[in-house]
Amino acid sequence: MTVQDGPERGGGDVTAPAPPAAARDLGGGTTSAPDEYRPSARRVARERYRRTRTRRAFAVATASTLATAAVLYALIVNSPGWDRTRQTFFDAHYARISLHPILHGLWLNLRLLAVCGAVVLVAGLLMALLRTLRGPVFFPVRALATAYVDFFRGLPLIICILLCVFGIPALRLTGVTNNPVLLGAFALCLTYTAYVAEVFRAGIESVHPSQRAAARSLGLSNAQAMRYVVLPQAVRRVVPPLLNDLVSLQKDTGLVSIGGAVDAVYAAQIIASRDFNYTPYVIAGLIFVAITIPMTRFTDWVAARMNRRQSQGGAV
Amino acid sequence: MRPAILPSRHRAALAAAALLTLALAACSPQDDGDSSAASSPSGSASGTTAGACSPGGLATRTAGKFTVGTDNPAYDPWFVDDKPSNGKGYESAVAYAVAKQLGYTGDQVVWQKVPFNSAFSPGAKNFDVDINQVSITPERRKTVDFSPGYYDVRQAVVAPKGSKIAGARSLADLKNAKLGAQVGTTSLDVIDDLVKPTKQPAVFQRNDLAVAALKNGQVDGIVVDLPTAFYVTGAQVPDAKVIGQFSTTGTTPEQFGMVLDKGSKLTPCVSQAVTALRKDGTLAALEKKWLSDAVNAPVLK
Numbered sequence: 001m002t003v004q005d006g007p008e009r010g011g012g013d014v015t016a017p018a019p020p021a022a023a024r025d026l027g028g029g030t031t032s033a034p035d036e037y038r039p040s041a042r043r044v045a046r047e048r049y050r051r052t053r054t055r056r057a058f059a060v061a062t063a064s065t066l067a068t069a070a071v072l073y074a075l076i077v078n079s080p081g082w083d084r085t086r087q088t089f090f091d092a093h094y095a096r097i098s099l100h101p102i103l104h105g106l107w108l109n110l111r112l113l114a115v116c117g118a119v120v121l122v123a124g125l126l127m128a129l130l131r132t133l134r135g136p137v138f139f140p141v142r143a144l145a146t147a148y149v150d151f152f153r154g155l156p157l158i159i160c161i162l163l164c165v166f167g168i169p170a171l172r173l174t175g176v177t178n179n180p181v182l183l184g185a186f187a188l189c190l191t192y193t194a195y196v197a198e199v200f201r202a203g204i205e206s207v208h209p210s211q212r213a214a215a216r217s218l219g220l221s222n223a224q225a226m227r228y229v230v231l232p233q234a235v236r237r238v239v240p241p242l243l244n245d246l247v248s249l250q251k252d253t254g255l256v257s258i259g260g261a262v263d264a265v266y267a268a269q270i271i272a273s274r275d276f277n278y279t280p281y282v283i284a285g286l287i288f289v290a291i292t293i294p295m296t297r298f299t300d301w302v303a304a305r306m307n308r309r310q311s312q313g314g315a316v
Numbered sequence: 317m318r319p320a321i322l323p324s325r326h327r328a329a330l331a332a333a334a335l336l337t338l339a340l341a342a343c344s345p346q347d348d349g350d351s352s353a354a355s356s357p358s359g360s361a362s363g364t365t366a367g368a369c370s371p372g373g374l375a376t377r378t379a380g381k382f383t384v385g386t387d388n389p390a391y392d393p394w395f396v397d398d399k400p401s402n403g404k405g406y407e408s409a410v411a412y413a414v415a416k417q418l419g420y421t422g423d424q425v426v427w428q429k430v431p432f433n434s435a436f437s438p439g440a441k442n443f444d445v446d447i448n449q450v451s452i453t454p455e456r457r458k459t460v461d462f463s464p465g466y467y468d469v470r471q472a473v474v475a476p477k478g479s480k481i482a483g484a485r486s487l488a489d490l491k492n493a494k495l496g497a498q499v500g501t502t503s504l505d506v507i508d509d510l511v512k513p514t515k516q517p518a519v520f521q522r523n524d525l526a527v528a529a530l531k532n533g534q535v536d537g538i539v540v541d542l543p544t545a546f547y548v549t550g551a552q553v554p555d556a557k558v559i560g561q562f563s564t565t566g567t568t569p570e571q572f573g574m575v576l577d578k579g580s581k582l583t584p585c586v587s588q589a590v591t592a593l594r595k596d597g598t599l600a601a602l603e604k605k606w607l608s609d610a611v612n613a614p615v616l617k
């Protein structure tokens with residue numbers, strides 16, 4: 001859609017205070033009186049033309065969208081298997097009976113997301129800082145952090161969870177829980193900390209070295225430069241990829257169900273495999289999407305606010 | 317004067333339209349001829365007489381072959397060594413017996429790995445019958461066809477000898493236990509409907525995960541069908557025992573049935589075959605051969 005340049009004015013006798021000369025429309029218009037602004041005929045024509053183009057573009061877009069939707073709808077509804085698909089995937093009865101168990105399971109997903117998300121953000125940032133420590137004395141720390149990240153980024157999450165949920169209790173250590181949910185959460189934290197550490201490190205390394213140099217020349221210590229100059233910029237830059245990981249974590253929380261706990265997707269699966277109907281999966285999927293969308297909007301808003309503050313030179 | 321070349325916008329629109337048409341043509345419905353009978357009532361021999369089941373000449377997926385599906389891994393005692401094609405284990409033996417009854421020789425039987433979830437998906441099936449300890453229920457009949465039951469199922473509780481429910485004598489003794497079962501099994505329904513424990517039962521994707529949790533003490537006991545229960549205590553967890561079995565709920569005993577596509581042309585013939593095998597005692601003999609360990613366990617009332 002086109003953007004109108006300036007406020008729309010009626011093409012007639014609008015009396016308005018004269019704009020300052022700098023803002024005066026330079027469309028070759030003649031002003032009849034010094035205190036009265038009349039858009040020139042050329043400008044009126046141009047704006048009318050633009051309006052018609054906008055309307056036409058909108059109409060074309062609407063028509064093509066409707067046509068595409070109609071074709072897809074006709075294609076799906078007239079497919080030979082549509083009746084069975086509808087009964088198997090979109091059955092109101094199963095939607096009703098599955099909603100409560102799914103929401104009950106979702107509560108587990110959300111608790112896991114809150115706890116693991118917080119742990120992962122802190123631990124990931126810590127891991128990234130360990131990897132970016134300077135000086136030869138810290139080599140073993142850097143090496144260990146690098147080894148950790150490499151290993152857990154490469155290890156498939158499902159295997160990590162299996163090993164934690166069924167392997168740790170097999171050791172029969174005293175004082176170590178054998179609660180599958182806690183062990184599964186631990187496995188999630190292990191894997192996602194590695195992902196998030198890399199995201200933070202990318203952010204830290206994307207801050208120009210001159211920033212650090214300037215901070216150091218102002219007398220800030222290495223730690224202070226990191227804390228007050230580098231990290232604020234680094235974190236702001238990696239908000240979108242962090243959200244990616246958080247959304248991904250939200251969906252992966254379901255994997256702790258390997259240990260027998262029932263999350264939203266698993267609750268759907270229990271009903272689906274009991275009655276051979278897939279509707280609960282559709283419901284669970286829609287609920288997850290519905291949760292993710294507000295989360296995305298929220299982070300967009302946070303990122304925008306951060307950027308506004310930065311460009312205004314406000315407090316970081 | 318018409319321009320010789322269309323303005324680029326029009327060309328783009330045309331190209332888009334052409335692309336859309338192509339895409340639609342590519343995914344336009346291909347009726348593979350198996351959905352015509354989607355509404356025939358299952359189990360009813362819809363006009364099929366015994367003569368229509370010509371030996372070895374059924375309308376199977378691959379002509380002259382009888383494709384049998386089961387999940388991977390295939391568990392004892394239903395299969396042996398995770399090899400359905402060796403004819404060992406109760407379900408493998410039943411599948412070969414049914415194939416023979418239908419006029420297929422052993423080497424005409426093709427085994428296909430079919431995950432439990434895809435056994436009841438509405439799309440075209442890649443098997444003629446699926447034999448995978450699937451219990452017959454009225455709800456499931458809406459989605460798939462079943463052969464008549466080839467095995468009467470009883471559910472049982474397995475617990476480590478040191479578990480707090482090791483001495484359970486009644487359903488009430490299981491009330492406060494953390495029980496586990498496999499997803500999609502009637503074992504889970506037994507826990508929910510019969511035991512109604514105070515703790516949410518643990519649900520496992522596969523039986524071996526349930527057994528692992530049992531070994532680790534993450535659940536007090538697991539509910540499985542009786543032959544599996546005796547296999548678990550006999551081979552997998554020697555220090556566990558079968559606490560007891562549940563009395564059959566409701567009026568009809570629970571049965572395992574072979575799964576066929578909804579409205580499959582084979583359903584009447586396969587049903588006849590299973591019924592015949594039950595009548596002539598073949599099923600009982602196979603059960604005695606492969607599941608003889610599943611002797612009785614005390615019934616929990």
